[in-house]
Amino acid sequence: MTTMKDISKRAKVSIATVSAVVNQSSFVSPELTNRVNKAIEELNYRPNAIARSLKKKSTNTVGVILSDILNPYYPAIVKGMDDVAIKNNFSVILCNTSNDQSRFLSYLDLMEEKRVDGLILANISDPEDLLEIEKRKLNFVLVNRRPPGYNTSYVGINNELALETAVDHFATLGYERIAYIGGNSELSTSKERLNGFVKGMRKNGLQISNSLKFEGEYTQDSGYASAIKMLKEVKVLPDAICASSDLIAFGVIKALREHGMRVPEDIAVMGNDNNYFSEEFLVPLSTINHPTYEMGKLGMEMLLQGISEGANHNPKQIILTPSLVVRESCNFIHREKVIAK
Amino acid sequence: MTTMKDISKRAKVSIATVSAVVNQSSFVSPELTNRVNKAIEELNYRPNAIARSLKKKSTNTVGVILSDILNPYYPAIVKGMDDVAIKNNFSVILCNTSNDQSRFLSYLDLMEEKRVDGLILANISDPEDLLEIEKRKLNFVLVNRRPPGYNTSYVGINNELALETAVDHFATLGYERIAYIGGNSELSTSKERLNGFVKGMRKNGLQISNSLKFEGEYTQDSGYASAIKMLKEVKVLPDAICASSDLIAFGVIKALREHGMRVPEDIAVMGNDNNYFSEEFLVPLSTINHPTYEMGKLGMEMLLQGISEGANHNPKQIILTPSLVVRESCNFIHREKVIAK
DNA sequence: TTGAAAGCGCTAACAC
DNA sequence: GTGTTAGCGCTTTCAA
Numbered sequence: 001m002t003t004m005k006d007i008s009k010r011a012k013v014s015i016a017t018v019s020a021v022v023n024q025s026s027f028v029s030p031e032l033t034n035r036v037n038k039a040i041e042e043l044n045y046r047p048n049a050i051a052r053s054l055k056k057k058s059t060n061t062v063g064v065i066l067s068d069i070l071n072p073y074y075p076a077i078v079k080g081m082d083d084v085a086i087k088n089n090f091s092v093i094l095c096n097t098s099n100d101q102s103r104f105l106s107y108l109d110l111m112e113e114k115r116v117d118g119l120i121l122a123n124i125s126d127p128e129d130l131l132e133i134e135k136r137k138l139n140f141v142l143v144n145r146r147p148p149g150y151n152t153s154y155v156g157i158n159n160e161l162a163l164e165t166a167v168d169h170f171a172t173l174g175y176e177r178i179a180y181i182g183g184n185s186e187l188s189t190s191k192e193r194l195n196g197f198v199k200g201m202r203k204n205g206l207q208i209s210n211s212l213k214f215e216g217e218y219t220q221d222s223g224y225a226s227a228i229k230m231l232k233e234v235k236v237l238p239d240a241i242c243a244s245s246d247l248i249a250f251g252v253i254k255a256l257r258e259h260g261m262r263v264p265e266d267i268a269v270m271g272n273d274n275n276y277f278s279e280e281f282l283v284p285l286s287t288i289n290h291p292t293y294e295m296g297k298l299g300m301e302m303l304l305q306g307i308s309e310g311a312n313h314n315p316k317q318i319i320l321t322p323s324l325v326v327r328e329s330c331n332f333i334h335r336e337k338v339i340a341k
Numbered sequence: 342m343t344t345m346k347d348i349s350k351r352a353k354v355s356i357a358t359v360s361a362v363v364n365q366s367s368f369v370s371p372e373l374t375n376r377v378n379k380a381i382e383e384l385n386y387r388p389n390a391i392a393r394s395l396k397k398k399s400t401n402t403v404g405v406i407l408s409d410i411l412n413p414y415y416p417a418i419v420k421g422m423d424d425v426a427i428k429n430n431f432s433v434i435l436c437n438t439s440n441d442q443s444r445f446l447s448y449l450d451l452m453e454e455k456r457v458d459g460l461i462l463a464n465i466s467d468p469e470d471l472l473e474i475e476k477r478k479l480n481f482v483l484v485n486r487r488p489p490g491y492n493t494s495y496v497g498i499n500n501e502l503a504l505e506t507a508v509d510h511f512a513t514l515g516y517e518r519i520a521y522i523g524g525n526s527e528l529s530t531s532k533e534r535l536n537g538f539v540k541g542m543r544k545n546g547l548q549i550s551n552s553l554k555f556e557g558e559y560t561q562d563s564g565y566a567s568a569i570k571m572l573k574e575v576k577v578l579p580d581a582i583c584a585s586s587d588l589i590a591f592g593v594i595k596a597l598r599e600h601g602m603r604v605p606e607d608i609a610v611m612g613n614d615n616n617y618f619s620e621e622f623l624v625p626l627s628t629i630n631h632p633t634y635e636m637g638k639l640g641m642e643m644l645l646q647g648i649s650e651g652a653n654h655n656p657k658q659i660i661l662t663p664s665l666v667v668r669e670s671c672n673f674i675h676r677e678k679v680i681a682k
Numbered sequence: 683t684t685g686a687a688a689g690c691g692c693t694a695a696c697a698c
Numbered sequence: 699g700t701g702t703t704a705g706c707g708c709t710t711t712c713a714a
Contacts, residue, residue, distance in 0.1 A: 004707065049708050369699070388691090393691080
């Protein structure tokens, strides 16, 4: 591997001069510049970022720690991050924890050892985890989920508004008895979404039945299981269901259909997050769109800004606004009810 | 940031001793070991991987260059890679080119500058690109696609067999007039799949009509466009369609339905690759399963093996076997035809 | 305008 | 067993 020393010899200049032309960090006469560039060309020189990093104490690298790359919610986020990273000459080290806490911890250590300039963490909900991160004294921003009370360097979406919008939509269509099937209640996003559901129900003068509230995971299987449970336990079924994610909605719809219920004719279902596939799901899913690409993009921009501004960086949070997407899974109008009013 | 020097002072030992206990690289008396560990604890020392890399001329980091992380084919591959990387104490720098050649090139430069120990490239088809990679003289393995004639350090799947299997399935069900809707014909996977289709048709004594062969991209939009084209141009429609990917099949089915054709009653459709969502697509898609997680896992294992074995590494290729998944998109039996035989 | 030299934090050869 | 030291490839200060 050729080094600056090799170049300096061949171009008959000092190493400092080579460095100056490579980095354009100070003026070098055209003559020497040429000789250096020629040598670089001939020897196929490529600067060693490791050595540079050691000297400069910065790596132009950021770590991204994700909870689950298989969840279709995240690839667009990653792409948003990657796009802005490369535009700013940063690389991203991707770490997928598969929701494994010990893996999360060892990734944190690893990132610290690799001296990344900053960290983006998608899906930190546990205050303990936040402590672990803060201990390391490095730039970071949280994305999507966040621990209770955390208000700095965060980009997420307005989950409360998302579910409120879903309920509003149901209300507009005349649905009244609405169930809620959510994810893990400990996650910030779950809490916010449930809050939004409650808020929406109240606002629309609708009654919330505790027997129609279900919790589980943000997965299709969990949605399926919750729906089965509902079908078994509930005497008078709801006429509509708010699922707190599209994946959950998929599972719910699958369960309903397997039990002979038609969507939306018998029970309407709304998703949330606008999964890539929800438009072509068994029944095209009405849902709430989340600007995920934007979330990744803004998260990385926030991080890089924090890195470049250093101590005098002013932390902030960005909350993106979700929007209604109407398809077919709740388009069955309850004419009688609407007329009756 | 505390360094070995700080530790050595506090523990009143030499730097070499600190290094020895941190890396367990040579015997140190229990007494000194204790002092060192205590100092490490107290000062919250974390080794600097950058400095270590500079010295050792290896980074324990590999680059992964992907053509499109938004395509649902890839997340599982990435997960497979990441899982084996972390198990072997390697980090992965993820690079998503979004199918942009200039971005690919600049990522290659970047990876070289960052001195990654190796590179995995998902989706190199162009011999020129391969040349670019080989120029850099670093360990690499190709995954999924490959340029013509490339037979070293590769893991992919048997694409020919995949399409052959699809045709066999159609033939078994009594379908005879079978169309093919493929991806970009320059990609290795496309060629292999088309070959498999042709082979399967011949083997089953079925006639291939050139007017029933379409090319495009590996996207839903492209599948949609090809199907529209077929609907317009072809006088006598096929009774079945082989799509070369599930995404294409999705587009095809969408187009057919929009034009009043039922799947599978009017036209049957087979996909290929077993997308995460194909089971719950508008019509549950019969397809060919690809072991993508395995592909990523084996790709990374191959790379790490190549890195550790160095010059005396014996390059090889691994071709994984796809398998039939029967669902509903081609389950309409042509009784008359079958009986007629 | 150019070059000499110190030093980033670590490893490893060698000396004691 | 432990310590001294050179040097990985680069940046940057300072002197010339």
